[in-house]
Structures are given as structure tokens and as C-alpha cells.
Amino acid sequence: MSLDPEIPPSPFRSSQERQKERILKRQAVLQAAVRMFNERGFHATSLDEVAASLGVTKPVIYHYLGNKDQVLFECVRLGLSQIREAAVAARAQEGTGLNRLKAFLRRYAEINMDDFGRCVIRTGDETLSPESRREFRALKGEIDREMREVIAEGVADGSLHAPDVRLTAFTLAGALNWPARWFNPEGRDDRREVAAAMVEILCEGLRCRV
Amino acid sequence: MSLDPEIPPSPFRSSQERQKERILKRQAVLQAAVRMFNERGFHATSLDEVAASLGVTKPVIYHYLGNKDQVLFECVRLGLSQIREAAVAARAQEGTGLNRLKAFLRRYAEINMDDFGRCVIRTGDETLSPESRREFRALKGEIDREMREVIAEGVADGSLHAPDVRLTAFTLAGALNWPARWFNPEGRDDRREVAAAMVEILCEGLRCRV
DNA sequence: CGATATCTATACCAACGAGTAAAGACTATG
DNA sequence: CATAGTCTTTACTCGTTGGTATAGATATCG
Structure with a gap:
């Protein structure tokens, strides 16, 4: 080679x-x-x-x-571990909760445009064997908890507004998961730019304030 | 019976x-x-x-x-036609672009928590036969165009802020597609409430403004 | 009544793909 | 050198499932 x-x-x-x-x-x-x-x-x-x-x-x-199940499971495990690392890194940062959240979300989105991250999103729980599924869910649950934690911290320090933390986490995750479906690595979109722009949309909202 | x-x-x-x-x-x-x-x-x-x-x-x-492909295709066609109706209904409404968009998004989210809407989201293009896939994509493309149109109208009348319409549409759609994965119809969450709350999060954004 | 169309079940086929057995090639080590 | 362990191939099994041929039942209509 x-x-x-x-x-x-x-x-x-x-x-x-x-x-x-x-x-x-x-x-x-x-x-x-x-x-x-x-x-x-x-x-x-x-x-x-x-x-x-x-x-x-x-x-x-x-x-x-x-076996085939393990091949898939290893793929999603790799993707999920990347996200986990992103969470840890983000939480270690200085600054407001909002800033930590934004850092996490940007990285989260980027991973979802990469091979293993995409696989995590595109893989439905039903696809895996019962044991792998349980593990898969557990790992995703950890990520979810991590994300809610960061949001809660931001609410606590007053840097962000989120009456319903659970629903907020689902909303953010959904928006940033979706690139796993539409993002084309061969296209001219840049991962980092797309990720940053999406996070900005989510943090600033749609309503115009002049 | x-x-x-x-x-x-x-x-x-x-x-x-x-x-x-x-x-x-x-x-x-x-x-x-x-x-x-x-x-x-x-x-x-x-x-x-x-x-x-x-x-x-x-x-x-x-x-x-x-055949099996047609069974699936009919399912997604049903779901997509519901969304199409929602788009038409929303665009016929009075009020600002923001208001029309919110109406559309709420309904969009609700449909994605129902049987056929969920199927639309959970079905990857790869699953369908080449011909059905083309049709499927075309129908989804129409919805996408419709959503961008509403957003553009809101930008035009100054009721909403969206520098990148395409990315905004993807972000919104992604957030509101995700319930197709996590929403449990048997749980205590109410479709309408969840939909309305998510739309609110998206429109208002996360950043706290006091 | 007889002919035709619609509807449903039984019984089957063919293909595909996950998983395995067995054996050969190569490497390391006693 | 021999033996054990690793790596890879060939060739196979076997269950599942999409799809179909056929025939029987029921209803409609001339």
C-alpha cells in the first residue's frame, strides 16, 4: 500500500x-x-x-x-462517541450557558454531516437487534441528557430562554439531525458554515425584531 | 361490522x-x-x-x-398530500407572513406525528423503487418550495428575519420532522400542544432578551 | 340459468442474503 | 522443523419473503 x-x-x-x-x-x-x-x-x-x-x-x-448487527452497531457507536466527546468539550468551556450550548450544537451538526454521525441519525432503533438496540438507546439517552443539562445551565445563568427544556432539546436536536438526510458531502456546501448558520437560526429565532 | x-x-x-x-x-x-x-x-x-x-x-x-413498493408509496403519498393541503390552507390565510408560516408549521408538525406523516419522514428515498423514488422526491420538493415561498413572503413583508431562506426551511423542517421519530402517540403528550410549543421555540429563538 | 367479473385462499416458486464449515496460505514460535 | 494461531477463500446451507399460478367462492348481469 x-x-x-x-x-x-x-x-x-x-x-x-x-x-x-x-x-x-x-x-x-x-x-x-x-x-x-x-x-x-x-x-x-x-x-x-x-x-x-x-x-x-x-x-x-x-x-x-x-455479524451484520455488530457492524451497524459499531458504526453508530463510533458516531455517538464523537458526539459525546463534543459534549464533554463544550461543557468544559468558559462563558455563558448559551455560548457553551452553541459550541456544542455546532459540533453536533458537523458530526451529523459525517459518515458515522449520519449513520446514527439514519438508523432507526428497529433496525438493531434487541440487545444492540438497548445499548443504542442508552447512548442516545446520555447525549440527550447532556444536551438538556447544557440548556438548563443556560437557563440558570440567564443567558437563554427555554420554558420547556425537554422540548427545546428535541427541537434543536431535530433541526441539527436533519442534515444527515439532506446534506450532500459532494455539494458545495461547507459543513462548518452550514452548522454555524443553522445554530444561528435556532438561537436567534425567526421573528424579526427591529 | x-x-x-x-x-x-x-x-x-x-x-x-x-x-x-x-x-x-x-x-x-x-x-x-x-x-x-x-x-x-x-x-x-x-x-x-x-x-x-x-x-x-x-x-x-x-x-x-x-406490490410492496406501491403499498409504501401510497402511504407516503397520503402523508404528503396532507402536508400539501396544509400549505395551501396556510397560504390562503390573512395576516403577516410570519403568521401564515406559523400556521403552516403547526399543522406540518401535527401531521408528522400521525401515521402517514410519520411514514413520510421515516421512509428514506433508498427504500422506494427508482420510479417511486422520483415521484416521492418530486412531491417532497413541492412541499419544500411551498415552505420557502411562505418564508420569503414573511421576509418580504418584514415580519420575519431569514437571511438564508433555503437553510431556514431545512432547519424548520428538520426540527418539525423529528417528532416522527420520538413522539409516542400513546404517551401523555398532546399533538397540538407539542406542535405549537415547538413552533414557538423556533420562532422566538433561544437567546434570552430581557 | 349461464357467463363473466370480482374477490380470496392454498400452494407454490425463485431469489436473495445471512451465516458457517472446511480447507489452504502464511506467520510466529518452541 | 513442527505446531499452533491468524487470515482469507471457496462453497455451501437454510430461512425468509416478495411475488404468482390456480382454483374456488360469490355476486352481477344478460
């Missing part, structure tokens, strides 16, 4: 290198899978096709990931 | 009554199908199950609707 002139490519790998390669291959499977899931939908994507897109065969996928 | 004492139930139906019954049965199939699609997902729902839930067998469905 790589033609790095620094390191002469020895055919003998250390066990560390082997371990690394294993993880890399696993990731490659997930990447290929998530792309196809997002494009064609989970059920319309066969593992044969995923494997073929990597130039390998189906049992390879079963070697690195247990 | 009905024990209406006014009309003695004659076993002989006129051709009009037969026609009516046919339409009723067709609708019943769609109703049963949309419920299951929303609950389990399209691919996880077999037509055998849909038929069984009505106490009939699969060929009945094929008698009233051509």
Missing part, C-alpha cells in the same frame, strides 16, 4: 504491527460499511457487497466483526 | 356500494401497513404479516395494491 521511502517495507511484522494492522482493517470494514449503509440503506446493503467494495470476501467481515 | 339500525343490512350491494367497499378495504390495508412500517420498519415488515393483521392473506394485498 504505502510507498514510504523512510521505512523499507519489511514483510516481517512485529506482533504490535500486526495488532495495528488488524485494527486498521477493522476500521476499513466499518468505513466501507457505513458509506454503503448511508447510501443504500442498511437492509439494502449486503455484506457481500461491502466485502466486495474492499476487494475481499464476506467471511473477512465475520472475522473482524461478529 | 356496523349495527346501524337505520339501514337493514342487505346482503345485496349496489355497484356503488361495492366500489365504496373496495376503497375502504384498500384504505384498511394501507392503514395496517403504515402502522407496521412505522413500528418495525419497512424491510422488517412482511406483507404476510400485514395481511395477517387484517385477518386475510397476502394475495389480497396484491389485489388492492400492485
Whole structure:
């Protein structure tokens, strides 16, 4: 693969290198899978096709990931962990609750335009096996709680107005989830710009105030 | 079924009554199908199950609707036509653009909490056959255009602030689509209240203004 | 009554795709 | 070198399900 002139490519790998390669291959499977899931939908994507897109065969996928359900679950887990990190980062910031919320929301929106984030949104709970579904819901619930927390902090410090925190969180999340459906990575829209603009719309509202 | 004492139930139906019954049965199939699609997902729902839930067998469905794709397409078509009606009704109203928009959005949200509206949102384009998909997209495009039109009118008459109409429409639609995923018809939330509250959040924004 | 159209069920087919068994190639290690 | 472990392929099973052929039932109409 790589033609790095620094390191002469020895055919003998250390066990560390082997371990690394294993993880890399696993990731490659997930990447290929998530792309196809997002494009064609989970059920319309066969593992044969995923494997073929990597130039390998189906049992390879079963070697690195247990079954189709796990492939999907790993994809959404990756997406959700990105969002979780965003929440943690935002909450660690200085400033008003409103500012922390805006930072979180911008990142949240950006992730939802990326492969794994899109997969999180496009995956309905029904799609996963009962066990994965429970885990999936739990993880999403954490994100939701995190978002409500930030909102509540903003209400507490007077920087934002939200009589119904739960409904506010749903509204914001919905608006920023939707790009997972319409955003076209090949188009000319820039993720960051779109994210920032949407957050601005949500924070400022529609009503004109002159 | 009905024990209406006014009309003695004659076993002989006129051709009009037969026609009516046919339409009723067709609708019943769609109703049963949309419920299951929303609950389990399209691919996880077999037509055998849909038929069984009505106490009939699969060929009945094929008698009233051509194939599975058409069953789904009719469901989303029904949902989209409701939204279209809402748009027409809202645009016919008096008042500022903001007011017309709010009326439209409230109804839009309500429909998205009902069976067929939910189906529209939960159905990804990939799910439909190529022809149905094109039609589906065209219909959604019309709704989108309608929404942008109302927004533009509000901007024109100065009742609302929306520098980027397209992005504003996406943001609003996304927020109000999301209940199709989380709203529980069996819960204690009231459709109308939820819809009105969400629209209020969107119009007023989050930032506190004292 | 006989012919025709509508409606529904039984029984079936074909395709597709998830998952597996088995075996071969290659690597590491005692 | 031999043995064990890892990685990958070929070739298969098997359940599910969309869709259909056929035939029987019922009703309509000439």
C-alpha cells in the first residue's frame, strides 16, 4: 500500500504491527460499511457487497466483526462517541450557558454531516437487534441528557430562554439531525458554515425584531 | 361490522356500494401497513404479516395494491398530500407572513406525528423503487418550495428575519420532522400542544432578551 | 340459468442474503 | 522443523419473503 521511502517495507511484522494492522482493517470494514449503509440503506446493503467494495470476501467481515448487527452497531457507536466527546468539550468551556450550548450544537451538526454521525441519525432503533438496540438507546439517552443539562445551565445563568427544556432539546436536536438526510458531502456546501448558520437560526429565532 | 339500525343490512350491494367497499378495504390495508412500517420498519415488515393483521392473506394485498413498493408509496403519498393541503390552507390565510408560516408549521408538525406523516419522514428515498423514488422526491420538493415561498413572503413583508431562506426551511423542517421519530402517540403528550410549543421555540429563538 | 367479473385462499416458486464449515496460505514460535 | 494461531477463500446451507399460478367462492348481469 504505502510507498514510504523512510521505512523499507519489511514483510516481517512485529506482533504490535500486526495488532495495528488488524485494527486498521477493522476500521476499513466499518468505513466501507457505513458509506454503503448511508447510501443504500442498511437492509439494502449486503455484506457481500461491502466485502466486495474492499476487494475481499464476506467471511473477512465475520472475522473482524461478529455479524451484520455488530457492524451497524459499531458504526453508530463510533458516531455517538464523537458526539459525546463534543459534549464533554463544550461543557468544559468558559462563558455563558448559551455560548457553551452553541459550541456544542455546532459540533453536533458537523458530526451529523459525517459518515458515522449520519449513520446514527439514519438508523432507526428497529433496525438493531434487541440487545444492540438497548445499548443504542442508552447512548442516545446520555447525549440527550447532556444536551438538556447544557440548556438548563443556560437557563440558570440567564443567558437563554427555554420554558420547556425537554422540548427545546428535541427541537434543536431535530433541526441539527436533519442534515444527515439532506446534506450532500459532494455539494458545495461547507459543513462548518452550514452548522454555524443553522445554530444561528435556532438561537436567534425567526421573528424579526427591529 | 356496523349495527346501524337505520339501514337493514342487505346482503345485496349496489355497484356503488361495492366500489365504496373496495376503497375502504384498500384504505384498511394501507392503514395496517403504515402502522407496521412505522413500528418495525419497512424491510422488517412482511406483507404476510400485514395481511395477517387484517385477518386475510397476502394475495389480497396484491389485489388492492400492485406490490410492496406501491403499498409504501401510497402511504407516503397520503402523508404528503396532507402536508400539501396544509400549505395551501396556510397560504390562503390573512395576516403577516410570519403568521401564515406559523400556521403552516403547526399543522406540518401535527401531521408528522400521525401515521402517514410519520411514514413520510421515516421512509428514506433508498427504500422506494427508482420510479417511486422520483415521484416521492418530486412531491417532497413541492412541499419544500411551498415552505420557502411562505418564508420569503414573511421576509418580504418584514415580519420575519431569514437571511438564508433555503437553510431556514431545512432547519424548520428538520426540527418539525423529528417528532416522527420520538413522539409516542400513546404517551401523555398532546399533538397540538407539542406542535405549537415547538413552533414557538423556533420562532422566538433561544437567546434570552430581557 | 349461464357467463363473466370480482374477490380470496392454498400452494407454490425463485431469489436473495445471512451465516458457517472446511480447507489452504502464511506467520510466529518452541 | 513442527505446531499452533491468524487470515482469507471457496462453497455451501437454510430461512425468509416478495411475488404468482390456480382454483374456488360469490355476486352481477344478460
